[in-house]
Amino acid sequence: MIRWDHDASAFADLLENAAAVLRSSPYRDHSFVRLPRRGRLLVTGDIHDNVSNFDAVVFAAELCKSSRNHVVLHELIHSDRVVDGLDRSYRMLGYLAELIVRYPLQVHPVLANHEIAQCRKQLISKGAGNNVEHFDAGLDWAFGEGAEVASDAISLFIHAMPLAIRCDNGLMVSHSLPADNTMHRMDLRVFQRELSDEDFDGPDGAAYLLTWGRTHAPEHLTRLAYEWSVKAFLVGHSHVPGGVGFRAPNMVILNTDHDEARVLVVDLERDCPEASVLATRTRLVHGAFDGVLEAGDA
Numbered sequence: 290m291i292r293w294d295h296d297a298s299a300f301a302d303l304l305e306n307a308a309a310v311l312r313s314s315p316y317r318d319h320s321f322v323r324l325p326r327r328g329r330l331l332v333t334g335d336i337h338d339n340v341s342n343f344d345a346v347v348f349a350a351e352l353c354k355s356s357r358n359h360v361v362l363h364e365l366i367h368s369d370r371v372v373d374g375l376d377r378s379y380r381m382l383g384y385l386a387e388l389i390v391r392y393p394l395q396v397h398p399v400l401a402n403h404e405i406a407q408c409r410k411q412l413i414s415k416g417a418g419n420n421v422e423h424f425d426a427g428l429d430w431a432f433g434e435g436a437e438v439a440s441d442a443i444s445l446f447i448h449a450m451p452l453a454i455r456c457d458n459g460l461m462v463s464h465s466l467p468a469d470n471t472m473h474r475m476d477l478r479v480f481q482r483e484l485s486d487e488d489f490d491g492p493d494g495a496a497y498l499l500t501w502g503r504t505h506a507p508e509h510l511t512r513l514a515y516e517w518s519v520k521a522f523l524v525g526h527s528h529v530p531g532g533v534g535f536r537a538p539n540m541v542i543l544n545t546d547h548d549e550a551r552v553l554v555v556d557l558e559r560d561c562p563e564a565s566v567l568a569t570r571t572r573l574v575h576g577a578f579d580g581v582l583e584a585g586d587a
Contacts, residue, residue, distance in 0.1 A: 293383055297435025300383060301442035307386035308449035310393045320452045320484045320496075322397050328357025330454075330555045332462055334525035334532075334543030335401070337415070338368035338378035342550045345574045349552065352392045359557075361454050361462050363525040363545070364401035367413070367420040375430050376423035382443060400450045401464040401525070402500040405489050408444035452484065452496055459520030459561035466522060466540070468502035469509045475499070477516050503527060507537050514539050521564040523553065535568040543571065550574040 293299040316322045324330065331350045336343050343365070350360040365381035388396045406413035406421060413420050428436040453463035467475040471492075479488070479495040488494040491501070503526070514520065522540045532551035534542040541564050543551055551571040555561070562570075 295431050297432040297438040300439050303386045304442040304446040307389040308446045310389050311449040319482050321480050322451045322454045324456045326457045326558050328557050330359045330557055332361045332523055332553045333363055333545040335364040335546045337546040338381055339546045342545050342574050352395050359395050361397045364403050367403045369415040369417055371417045371423045375427045377427040397454050398450045399464055400452050404447045408447045409489055458557055461519040462523045464500045465502045465524050465526035467498040468504045469506050471498050510539050520561045533571045539564045541568045
């Protein structure tokens with residue numbers, strides 16, 4: 290058994306240590322992480338408590354082989370496989386925290402709407418009821434009287450996550466992008482400042498708007514790319530049955546939470562290709578490679 294699995298104090302210590310690592314990273318720049326033109330980046334879509342896919346991603350990232358290997362992880366919690374009303378995906382946050390502490394400059398979670406909803410206690414569902422209630426029931430089951438301690442540590446950890454990963458080669462990775470019809474409420478200068486508490490709440494918070502957006506017309510994506518000096522956006526959030534989708538002119542959508550789970554390997558030393566090209570270079574998490582992904586694949 291993992292030592293923190295039913296020990297609220299150990300679990301809280303782990304998440305608090307990981308939160309401190311995220312905030313103190315030399316790559317951290319206000320509300321985002323900036324990655325230089327060095328090494329390679331493996332990017333996922335949403336994970337949603339798919340432990341098998343998570344393990345495959347960590348294996349493929351090869352973090353132990355080079356300090357220049359990076360991985361971005363999306364939305365680890367809230368499974369659609371709830372058993373007896375219990376969602377035990379808090380363990381995914383523990384696995385993530387362990388990775389961050391072990392590889393402090395290489396593991397980069399991004400804020401996502403399910404994590405934000407959990408720490409803000411906002412109703413959210415993947416079709417099997419209120420995920421926040423199921424997750425809290427899982428904490429009660431695991432930690433008993435220590436559930437509140439665990440919950441507070443989870444909130445601290447989530448609030449320490451960056452809003453996006455911005456690469457000097459022109460790629461930006463975030464959970465989603467603000468929708469067309471919310472741009473009049475979006476603070477486009479959010480990357481020039483630290484996130485405030487209000488940024489996590491709807492309908493006007495910048496983190497809320499950026500992680501919940503679903504409608505993105507071509508002209509809207511073009512404007513965002515111009516405003517943020519980005520060549521291509523790589524996001525999760527929306528379901529795509531084949532694991533990858535392309536939204537013209539510059540957005541790629543990845544899913545890593547189902548049987549067609551995909552990832553993308555990006556060479557940070559090269560200029561980011563067009564998004565349409567990136568979409569053709571994704572790989573299946575299982576079976577499509579032997580764990581050796583060369584920088585330069587994308």
